[in-house]
Amino acid sequence: MxxxxxxxxxxxxxxxxxxxxxxxxxxxxxSAGWEEAHATFYGDETGAEIMQGACGYGNLFEQGYGLETTALSVALFDEGRSCGGCYELRCHGSAYCAPGGAAVTVTATNACPANYSKPNENWCNPPLRHFDLSKPMFLRLVTDFHAGIVPVQYRRAPCARRGGVRFEMKGNRWWVAVLVFNVAGAGDVRAVAVRGSRDGKWADMKRNWGQIWDGVARLVGQGLSFRVTSGDGRSIVFDGVVPPTWTAGQSFEGKHQF
Structure with a gap:
């Protein structure tokens, strides 16, 4: 019927x-719509000043991010949840915009801090949306770096990475911490869980800062598996990606990628 x-x-x-x-x-x-923001740059052409940063990444060249990076204003940074995400930007509405509507795709690797003592002068104060680019990326958008601050349009973009997701151990004999990086697809990480080869049980980790996750003890001397959930909700298990002989500072590459 x-x-x-x-x-x-x-x-x-x-x-x-x-x-x-x-x-x-x-x-x-x-992913289809453009949103309004502003952009400027920090550092010089070498990128020396953009290393490290509030996402926990170290040498951006060694980790595969290079100069195609940006710091995000407080509103966009979202307390580190946006780290690793990729954004497509284009200069829009300025006489300094490069001809042809050139666009760049950059990865969030740092935060542009707020300065609440200057509420009308700091472009990184909430709720403003601002991108503090490396100088080479800024120069792809404009004809002259003396433009200073220019209006841009932006949208989230998929991240392209070489090789698998990587894990850099940050812990010690009492607790496990890990930096998750080189994440393709959404790029950002929503959740991480770890499983020791002897314990055999998954334990949720917590975001310490940026993309450094911790909160699990008594896993030294065990091989480690990680379950990573990216910002778009997809999860991948990296089984046995870290050997029992791991020490802090070592980096390991998974066989899978988003």
Whole structure:
């Protein structure tokens, strides 16, 4: 028996509501639209001043990020949750914009701190959306670096990486900490869990700062597996990616990538 017109209309409304809250639907809309922000740069052409930073990454050249990076204002940085995410930017509405509408894709590797003593002068104060680029990336967008601050449009972009997701051990004999980097796809990391080869049980880790995760003890001397959930909700298990002989400072590459 066919449903009544009223039932069909109700089912259609429910379907539209489900679509509206679907993460996939939200992602598709967000990836298609441009949003307004501003951009400037810090450091020089060598990139020496953009190393390290609030995401916990070390030498950006060694880790594969290079100069294609940005610091994010407080509103965009989101207390480190945006670390590793990629953004496409284009200069928009300035006489300094490079001809042809050139765009760059950069990875969030640092934070641009707020200065609440200068609420009308600091572009990184919330709720402003601001990108503090490496100088080479800024020069791809503008004709002259003396432009200082320029209006831009931005949108999230997929991250392209070489090789698998990498794990750099940061802990010691009493506790385990790990830097998760070289993440493709969404780029940012929503959750991390660890499993020791002897314990055999998954334990959730907590974000310490940036993309450094910790909170698990008594795993020294065990091989480690990690379950990483990226910002788009996808999860990958890296089984036995870290050997029992690991020490702090060592980096290990997984066989998988998002």
């Amino acid at each position: 066919d449903p009544s017109p009223a039932c069909r209309r109700a089912a259609a409304v429910v379907a539209l509501l489900l679509l509206a809250v679907s993460p996939a639907a939200v992602t598709a809309v967000g």
